[in-house]
Amino acid sequence: xxxYLFAKNEDIPAGSAAVFFGFSSIIWFIIGTxxxxxxxxxxxxxxxxxxxxxxxxxxxxxxHVMAVIFGWISMAFAMAFMYITPALGNTKLWSExxxxxxxxxxxxGLSVALCLMWAGVTSGREYTDFPWPIDLxxxxxxxxxxxxxxWMTIVHRKTQGIYTTNWFxxxxxxxxxxxxxxxxxPEYFSLTGLTEAYLTWWHAHNILGLWITPVAxxxxxxxxxxxxxxxxxxxxxxxxxxxxxxxxxxxxxxxxLMSSPLPEWLKSFASVEGVLILVPAIAFVSNLLLTMTGKxxxxxxxxxxxxxxxxxxxxxxxxxxxxxxxxxxxxxxVHGTGWIVAHAHLALLGFSTFLEAAAVYYGLQxxxxxxxxxxxxxxxxxxxxxxGFATYWISITIAGLIQGAAKIYEVPYIDVVIxxxxxxxxxxxxxxxxxTGNVVxxxxxxxxxxxxxxxxxGRLPHEIAYER
Amino acid sequence: xxxxxxxxGTRMFGIALGGSMMITLYMPSLSIYSVGVTETGxxxxxxxxxxxxxSYEDPFLQGKGKPLTVTVKKDPVTGDDIDPVSAxxxxxxxxxxxxxxxxxxxxxxxxxxxxxxxxxxxxxxxDGAVFLVSRGDYEGETFPYIENVTATRKWTADxxxxxxxxxxxxHVGSGKTMFIREGCWWCHTLLPEQTQDWQYFGLPPRLxxxxxxxxxxxxxxxxxxxxxxxxxxxSSKEWMMMHFFNPRLVQPHSIMxxxxxxxxxxxxxxxxxxxxxxxxxxxxxxxxxSIYPPVVPNYAPNSEIRYxxxxxxxxx
Ligand code: HEM
Numbered sequence: 001x002x003x004y005l006f007a008k009n010e011d012i013p014a015g016s017a018a019v020f021f022g023f024s025s026i027i028w029f030i031i032g033t034x035x036x037x038x039x040x041x042x043x044x045x046x047x048x049x050x051x052x053x054x055x056x057x058x059x060x061x062x063x064h065v066m067a068v069i070f071g072w073i074s075m076a077f078a079m080a081f082m083y084i085t086p087a088l089g090n091t092k093l094w095s096e097x098x099x100x101x102x103x104x105x106x107x108x109g110l111s112v113a114l115c116l117m118w119a120g121v122t123s124g125r126e127y128t129d130f131p132w133p134i135d136l137x138x139x140x141x142x143x144x145x146x147x148x149x150x151w152m153t154i155v156h157r158k159t160q161g162i163y164t165t166n167w168f169x170x171x172x173x174x175x176x177x178x179x180x181x182x183x184x185x186p187e188y189f190s191l192t193g194l195t196e197a198y199l200t201w202w203h204a205h206n207i208l209g210l211w212i213t214p215v216a217x218x219x220x221x222x223x224x225x226x227x228x229x230x231x232x233x234x235x236x237x238x239x240x241x242x243x244x245x246x247x248x249x250x251x252x253x254x255x256x257l258m259s260s261p262l263p264e265w266l267k268s269f270a271s272v273e274g275v276l277i278l279v280p281a282i283a284f285v286s287n288l289l290l291t292m293t294g295k296x297x298x299x300x301x302x303x304x305x306x307x308x309x310x311x312x313x314x315x316x317x318x319x320x321x322x323x324x325x326x327x328x329x330x331x332x333x334v335h336g337t338g339w340i341v342a343h344a345h346l347a348l349l350g351f352s353t354f355l356e357a358a359a360v361y362y363g364l365q366x367x368x369x370x371x372x373x374x375x376x377x378x379x380x381x382x383x384x385x386x387x388g389f390a391t392y393w394i395s396i397t398i399a400g401l402i403q404g405a406a407k408i409y410e411v412p413y414i415d416v417v418i419x420x421x422x423x424x425x426x427x428x429x430x431x432x433x434x435x436t437g438n439v440v441x442x443x444x445x446x447x448x449x450x451x452x453x454x455x456x457x458g459r460l461p462h463e464i465a466y467e468r
Numbered sequence: 469x470x471x472x473x474x475x476x477g478t479r480m481f482g483i484a485l486g487g488s489m490m491i492t493l494y495m496p497s498l499s500i501y502s503v504g505v506t507e508t509g510x511x512x513x514x515x516x517x518x519x520x521x522x523s524y525e526d527p528f529l530q531g532k533g534k535p536l537t538v539t540v541k542k543d544p545v546t547g548d549d550i551d552p553v554s555a556x557x558x559x560x561x562x563x564x565x566x567x568x569x570x571x572x573x574x575x576x577x578x579x580x581x582x583x584x585x586x587x588x589x590x591x592x593x594x595d596g597a598v599f600l601v602s603r604g605d606y607e608g609e610t611f612p613y614i615e616n617v618t619a620t621r622k623w624t625a626d627x628x629x630x631x632x633x634x635x636x637x638x639h640v641g642s643g644k645t646m647f648i649r650e651g652c653w654w655c656h657t658l659l660p661e662q663t664q665d666w667q668y669f670g671l672p673p674r675l676x677x678x679x680x681x682x683x684x685x686x687x688x689x690x691x692x693x694x695x696x697x698x699x700x701x702x703s704s705k706e707w708m709m710m711h712f713f714n715p716r717l718v719q720p721h722s723i724m725x726x727x728x729x730x731x732x733x734x735x736x737x738x739x740x741x742x743x744x745x746x747x748x749x750x751x752x753x754x755x756x757x758s759i760y761p762p763v764v765p766n767y768a769p770n771s772e773i774r775y776x777x778x779x780x781x782x783x784x
Contacts, residue, residue, distance in 0.1 A: 043691070046723040047716070051743070053729050058651020120529050124521035124648035124683035131522035162474065171481060178485070182493065186682065190519055192566045192573060193509070193678035194500045197686055202492060246481060250488040254496070259661035260686060261675045263499040269491070332663035336690040403690070407661075410668045413693045418721050420691075 005104060009097040015367035017099025019449075021079035022364045024107055025356075026442050028071025033435040035064035040428035044421070054118065062129045063118050069127075069212070070138075071110055073348065076356035077215045078102065081150050081169055083363045084222050088166050089157025098149050105141045113138070123187055125196070127204035128180075132187035139180050147173035164238040168218030171246070175210040179203055194262060202253035208347065209249035209277075216311070216352040217241070217284045219359045223308050224291050227362070227462050228298050233290035241283040248276040255326035259335050267328075274326040281319035288312045302462055303378045304358040310386065311354030318346045333408065338420070339400025342393050349389050349434065357385070357441075364445055365461035370452030375465060377444040384437030391430025399423035504575025505679040507612040510567065510601045513680025514556035514614065515782065517641040518563040520648050521683050525563055529649035531642025531775050533562055536629070537782065539636040544627040553600055555617065557625050560596035567614060567680040568599075574614075574679060577606040581613035588616045596625035634769055643779025646772055648685055650727065656695045657687035658783075670697030692724060699783040708777055713764040714750065730773040736766035 001020050004012045041048050042057045049055045086093045093099055113134045122129045130138070154162060154170050162170075183203025186196040225232050232238060254262055254270035289312065292298070298305040321343050325334050334340060365372055372378055399420045406416040455461050505513075517534040518525075525533030536557045543550050558564060568588055571579045581604045582588045591597040595618075602615040617623040629637070647653065660669040673696065678684050702708070707718060712730070715722035728743065735741050749762035767773045 042725070043723055046725060051726040051728045051747075056650065056727075056729075057725050058649075058654055061651060061654045120649040121522055121527060122529065122648065124653075124685050126688055131527075167477075175485065182489075187521075190566055190569075190682055192513070192680050192682040193684065194503075194675070195497060196682050197678070197684040198496060198500065199493075200683070243480075243484065246484045247488065250485065251492050253492055256688065257686070259663060259672075260659055261662070261673055261677070263496065263675075266496050266499065332661065335661060336657060336688065338689070338691075341689050408664050410665065413668075414719060414721055417692070417723055421721075421723075424723075 001100065001104065004097070004100045007097070009095055012096040012100065014092055014096060015083060017093065017096055017103055018079050018082035018363055018367055020100060020103045021075050021082055022360050023445070024103060025072055025075035025079055025360060026438070026445060028067055028075055028110075030435065030438045030442060032064060032068035032072050033431065033438055035060060035067060037428065037431040037435045039064055040424070040431045044424040044428045053120075059118055059120060062122065062126075063114050065127070066117065066129060067110075067114060068348065069207070073212060073352060073356060075106065076360050077219075078106070078146055079363055080215070080219050080222075080356070080359045081146065081173075083367055084219070084359070085150050085153045085166055085169055088163045088222065089153055089159055091153065091156055091158050094149050094152035094156060098145050102142060102145045102149070105145070109134075109137055109142060125186070125200045127207060128183055128187075128200060132184045135180055135184050135187075139177060143173060143177050143180065147177060163221075164232065164235065164242070165218040165222045167242055168214045168221070171242075172211055172215045172218070175250075176207070179206040179210060183207075194260070197257060197260065198254065198262060201256040205253040205256060206250060210245070212348065212352055213249065214242075214245050216355045220284075220288055220308050220312060220355050223304055223355075223358050223362055224288055227302060227305055228292065228295040230291050230293065230295055233287050233293070237283045237287040241280045241287065244276070244280040244283065248273055248279060252277070252326065255331070258326065258328065258331045271327050271331075275323050278319055278323045281315060281323070285312055285315050285319075302465065303372070303375065303382065304362045304462060306382060307354045307358035307361065310382075311351050311358070314346060314350035314354065318343070318351050321346065333404045334400060337400035337403035337407070338396040338423075339404065342396040342400060345389065345396070346393055350393065354385070360445075362461070364448060365452070365455070368449055368452070369455045370448050371455055371461050371464060373444050373447035373452045377440050381437045381441045381444065384433045384440070388430045388433030388437065391433070392427050395423040395426035395430065399427075501573075502575075503675045503679065504611075505567070505573070505578050506674055506676040507601060508673070508677045509679045509681070510574075510578070510612055510614060511554070512678065513565050513567040514599050514601065515554075515640040516565070516644045516681055517558075518565050518569075519682050520641070520644040520685075523563075526645065529645050531639065531645045531772065534639070534641030534645060535562055535565075537638040537640045537778075538628055538632045539638070540628060540632065541636070542631055543621075544623050544631040545621065555623070555628055556599045557628050558593075558597050558599070559625050559629070560594060562593070562596065564591065564593050564597075565680055566682065575676070577609070577611045578613050581606050581611055582615075586613050586615040587619040588614050590619040591616045598623045598625055598628050638778040638782060639775040640779050640782045642775035643777070643782075646730070646776040647779055648683065650730075650776070652695070653685040653687040655687075655690070655692040655724070657690045658684070658694070658696045659686040660694050660696055665694065669694035670700065695780065695783055697783060699781045703781055705777065705781070708780060709767070709773075710764050712773060712776070716754070717761055717764070727773065727776070730771065730776060731765060731767050732771045732773075734768055736768050738768070741765050
């Protein structure tokens with residue numbers, strides 16, 4: 001990688017940035033889930049690595065969250081930007097060199113930022129825990145170059161129209177930049193009180209709603225038609241999805257603070273808008289499942305489609321939860337319990353991760369022009385992820401319902417802690433499975449790059465998956 | 469980009485996103501801005517100081533540059549006994565809180581009273597100042613306001629600190645920083661919910677209870693009791709001390725981490741704390757081999773645990 005930082009743009013092989021981003025994302029995935037599993041162990045067994053400043057739960061938790069969101073998920077997105085955007089525009093990436101630099105800045109910046117946060121340097125605001133100078137560095141050294149590359153590639157496309165995926169890509173980077181800029185206002189200007197609390201959640205909500213959800217969906221809009229060979233079921237529904245994300249998904253930030261003393265109109269508004277998130281959600285899920293028509297065998301025998309469609313199917317319970325758990329009728333029961341943690345993992349570890357994993361699998365094979373090293377290991381990865389995630393989700397959902405019941409019956413808190421204990425252990429087991437699966441994945445992808453069978457010119461990797 | 473549809477699309481995108489931000493940022497900010505601060509809000513703002521997260525004066529969150537909350541029992545100027553009051557002491561150079569820097573966050577009445585009766589405009593950061601929360605009348609109604617007693621009664625920061633005993637000085641501001649840094653808010657909330665759990669955890673906060681506090685650290689997922697009013701449920705220093713050193717000493721089923729490292733190197737008598745020995749003894753006790761747990765060392769007056777305890781006990 002380093003040798004390309006100072007090479008001429010023309011000398012850098014096409015796809016290099018995507019490959020670097022791909023491998024970086026897998027490595028961050030391992031780091032992030034490793035930290036998650038470590039934290040889960042601490043919640044299950046509080047005397048596991050105890051009494052040290054660095055390894056305290058309160059120092060490690062946010063490092064896990066930021067590592068998975070900005071290391072794994074967002075870098076996998078960047079990888080998708082780097083190879084899908086040009087592919088859909090029938091052109092090359094605008095600047096391969098800028099892409100490599102973005103990747104370098106991102107890895108270096110994130111490592112420094114996470115180490116600082118680990119050491120206790122934090123703004124104390126969930127999901128924008130990095131102090132604002134770091135946020136600004138991320139904004140200008142990472143997101144801006146990333147955005148420029150995507151936008152310029154779209155502008156220089158050789159097709160007339162712009163495919164759905166690229167609308168999402170181009171606008172999501174832009175929206176992310178706005179969200180990071182505005183979400184940190186309380187830190188630049190030391191805003192206080194409810195303004196600060198509200199902006200914290202406005203930011204958190206929009207990171208999820210205007211970055212993670214739409215980009216993950218956009219990736220599926222590419223992988224499913226590409227691999228199955230079916231055209232997208234409906235571009236109109238794609239339009240509906242896009243516009244309803246912008247209009248509905250950007251508004252219910254306050255639903256994270258339903259039990260706080262925010263103005264009542266704001267909470268009611270957020271709760272109604274939150275239900276409307278079902279519009280983009282249903283548009284997306286139905287569009288993709290209908291695209292699969294006639295090609296459902298891929299769900300069984302193709303690993304990328306299996307990942308993608310599992311992710312799409314996980315979006316169904318996800319959005320059912322998301323649409324309704326933030327209404328006043330339900331929120332009072334589940335707010336602040338493990339239910340929400342389970343929901344967060346359903347969104348990020350279930351829905352989104354599965355779609356990105358497919359993109360990374362597919363991208364690395366197409367760019368490197370090599371067939372997957374081992375389909376068996378890929379299957380192992382899939383099942384470990386799915387079973388591990390399901391164990392996590394089910395156990396913490398149950399724990400959350402116990403907490404909710406205990407909350408309304410005013411049970412002494414320590415009884416809740418005791419009742420949750422078995423589920424905490426189950427979560428740790430499930431999470432550790434995910435982590436193990438990822439280590440195997442890195443090995444598989446590394447061996448693919450090193451020793452995978454070359455894909456002949458004119459063929460696609462998934463076509464020859466079962467040929468020797 | 470020559471395609472006409474995309475021009476229209478881009479504009480519509482701008483309108484959609486702008487409209488959304490108008491409703492979700494601009495309108496709420498007007499609503500929230502119009503809220504007057506409560507007495508609780510003033511006390512929090514003054515006792516926590518400017519910012520409890522990352523800041524210039526305290527980039528590593530060690531509790532630097534924070535005010536002290538001092539229980540004043542004697543008038544520091546005349547030496548006469550007075551009814552105890554809480555004074556918020558900003559030594560020379562300590563950054564003033566937002567309530568002093570941007571008094572417009574306080575609401576009209578409190579702002580006016582603080583400026584006229586409280587003379588907060590005269591406070592100078594480089595000289596330090598002492599503030600009280602007093603009450604006054606504004607247009608026929610009683611409001612709390614900030615009184616700059618350095619101007620109104622000539623109580624300087626140094627005089628107040630010299631006159632007070634160490635036990636009357638509370639490092640509430642530095643403690644809030646510890647609370648943020650140690651991530652207590654990943655398990656504990658500072659927000660009894662409006663719907664249900666106030667019978668157990670106490671009164672949910674009101675609209676104006678936070679003006680001037682940053683970050684608010686409400687906490688989003690609760691794995692432990694709400695702490696907003698913990699000081700009025702349990703104000704035992706001894707219990708807290710044992711609980712922070714090793715929660716399993718007082719609550720065998722607790723999943724709270726040990727915070728023994730906040731004690732630092734030495735105890736209250738300047739003797740080195742032997743953590744290894746303590747843990748060995750504790751293991752013996754936990755295994756049932758000894759009847760008494762090892763004694764939790766008294767903390768040094770300038771240790772981080774002192775800050776944290778002062779903060780937690782201030783949560784009434
Ligand atoms: C790509 C995978 C993952 C993503 C994107 C992810 C994301 C997150 C997020 C967003 C939170 C904050 C939740 C909230 O505040 O409600 C969180 C918390 C957490 N995650 Fe993950 N996570 C992932 C994988 C894992 C794994 C494999 C484990 C292992 C058990 C794990 C364990 C935890 C734990 C223990 C917490 C703290 C929950 C709490 O404070 O109650 N995560 N994660």
